[in-house]
Amino acid sequence: MSVIAQLSSLRAIGLSASPGGASSRSHQLLAAALARLGELGFAGAIVDLAAFPADALLGRARDRALDRAIADLAAAQVVVVATPVYRASYSGLLKVFLDQLDEDALAGKVAVPIASGGGPAHLLAIDHGLRPLLTSLGATVVAAGVYATPAGFTDGVPGGALLDRLDRALTEAVTLATAAITRRDFAPAAAHRHAPLALER
């Protein structure tokens, strides 16, 4: 597929990992992220992980909807992952879903981590929890994720400061995802790329 065709068929997926579903704060931020990515030309949708049967999430049964979500994830260039902070880390719901994936399932994808905590104390859940989790699956994670507390919302709607942080993270994700496509297509032949460096003695 040509670079132009690839750039015009970019896809994003949002993983919503709060048992609270659509009314949760992390889901609200995820919805804002997918809407912004839509404006930037990405097709995509949110997957509500809480909607899958527990047996399928634990790998004890197959579920068509879960299989479809994994296929949609495979087709996306940008993955936005939104989780509540539970016990200073990501939700168990996110972990059991990601445990169903192959170990390099996020290779070549750009991930944007979003976490919603009850207060500021567990801000590092992004860098100590989510970042290594996503990296272990091969994702390139944007430099700055988005950490939210209830103070950042008014009547359940994310405020301007949160949306600004989200925008910065998404801008980086889009830059990385589109650069990966152009780099792949315009890169020199593999033989040149892997030629050993001539070191001076």
Ligand SMILES: Cc1cc2nc3c(=O)[nH]c(=O)nc-3n(C[C@H](O)[C@H](O)[C@H](O)COP(=O)(O)O)c2cc1C
């Ligand atoms: C089981 C459980 C554990 C929690 N642990 C933490 C925690 O360690 N640190 C924190 O800041 N908030 C903690 N919280 C609060 C949630 O992170 C907070 O309510 C968050 O906004 C929920 O996000 P959501 O609305 O996207 O589900 C916990 C909540 C629950 C239910």
